[in-house]
Amino acid sequence: MSTAPTPVSSQPARTAKGESIRIVDEAQAKTNLLGMTPEQLAAYFKEIGEKPFRATQVIKWIYQYGVTDFAQMTNLSKSLREKLSAHACVTPPKVLHRKYSDDGTRKWIFEVTGGSLVETVLIPADDSKANGRKTLCISSQVGCALDCSFCSTGKQGFERDLSAAEIIGQLWVANASYMTDENESLERVDHSEWQNNVTNVVMMGMGEPLLNYKPVVSAMELMLSDHAYGLSKRRVTLSTSGVVPKMYDLAKDIDVALAISLHAPNDALRNELVPINKKYPLSELMAAAKHYVNDINPRHKKHVTIEYVMLEGVNDSDQHAHELVALLEGLPSKINLIPFNPFPHAPYGRSSNNRIHAFSNILSQAGFVCTVRQTRGDDIDAACGQLVGQVADRTRRQATWQKSIAERQQSAAGESVAE
Incomplete structure (x- = not known):
């Protein structure tokens, strides 16, 4: 049984039923976080001035909850979510x-x-x-x-x-x-x-x-x-x-x-x-x-x-x-x-x-x-x-x-x- 990403509160916030996952256009010049290993993603966060432990949080959101929209990753700070939205994406084929x-x-x-x-x-x-x-x-x-x-x-x-x-x-x-x-x-x-x-x-x-x-x-x-x-x-x-x-x-x-x-x-x-x-x-x-x-x-x-x-x-x-x-x-x-x-x-x-x-x-x-x-x-x-x-x-x-x-x-x- 997988565990949810550890948010600020005890559980990650849920979207209202029917609210969709946003799949970012691959053509945008953004770093695709999909496929990065935990070590690679930790290194990425370090490069952008963030704590490496954020990698674990993001990995859980992507793979255990299927979330590709950083705005929905509620245990990340608002500033980090905005930074990721501007420079990164989670884009499946x-x-x-x-x-x-x-x-x-x-x-x-x-x-x-x-x-x-x-x-x-x-x-x-x-x-x-x-x-x-x-x-x-x-x-x-x-x-x-x-x-x-x-x-x-x-x-x-x-x-x-x-x-x-x-x-x-x-x-x-x-x-x-x-x-x-x-x-x-x-x-x-x-x-x-x-x-x-x-x-x-x-x-x-x-x-x-x-x-x-x-x-x-x-x-x-x-x-x-x-x-x-x-x-x-x-x-x-x-x-x-x-x-x-x-x-x-x-x-x-x-x-x-x-x-x-x-x-x-x-x-x-x-x-x-x-x-x-x-x-x-x-x-x-x-x-x-x-x-x-x-x-x-x-x-x-x-x-x-x-x-x-x-x-x-x-x-x-x-x-x-x-x-x-x-x-x-x-x-x-x-x-x-x-x-x-x-x-x-x-x-x-x-x-x-x-x-x-x-x-x-x-x-x-x-x-x-x-x-x-x-x-x-x-x-x-x-x-x-x-x-x-x-x-x-x-x-x-x-x-x-x-x-x-x-x-x-x-x-x-x-x-x-x-x-």
Whole structure:
């Protein structure tokens, strides 16, 4: 349970019901306080001649009460509120579109600085509980540089990293969405009724989090901070395709759950599916993963989640399952099998339910906890591997992808005529 900011009186003043939160225009030349860690915000207050403890007060207002208007932060002096209003802002990324699925999944398309678009998905637990688990899948980059062959995001190329404000702002908006209906503006949010409904965060959206290291870590610090979101370190998960050097840095800098986008049990196949494997092969990746979970306290029981997309006839044979068992020997891990979610012209098919079941049985019999991810949000293109957005492709990767599609179609047409 979060505590309110400590005001002059015993409780912070409340706005009248219906009074809105003001979202400052990002175009104004102001310092955005959203995304600043407690240490960064304390340094900011010191720079403007204020006491560093003001950082804690402001952080509580922003994240525990959803307040973005300094005038409503009633435990700050009037002069400080006026100073902040003149020189600072709390600006989440702009929601351009939002879609809510029949199964409870929610997707937002954000317009970030410069006009680029990124996507964020919230997936509720399928248990019909009002206060059940709600997992937010957050993006860390505009596009992605890694070009995994089964992921639509990678086909769009890479434009830029997101700032800490643009990352944590996705969580802020997701929580705000529970204070409004689907068609209502965030400016109608009443902070007197604010609740942080998101229970879990996974850095599994667009981009490779470890290639945008500092902003991602800053955002996760706010997720864990008792003064901000206060999420458990096991409820914040970073997923990486295997940026090995940064995995060692992560082990030193912050304690969150780790997931590895593995998808293949041997180097030859993983080089094809996850090209970064050519730079950091499986032997190095497994060593980094074991280092991450190594802890002298046996009560911590840390493990790595292995993500494995099931591609028909590519990586789903019994032999692949046995290779995976051998690869993960000595690494405390649980395995999450992900049915492939097709996107236009993808060169793969989804493994059958029977094949996934057989694959899972081999892993379970070897002693691994193995789950099959339930596909959610298909009707709004919010399923795993389907996030695309509209990015400026500076790598011309999309043109190359479209060319390969045309060549495949032409080849198929030629074979058909020959027959």
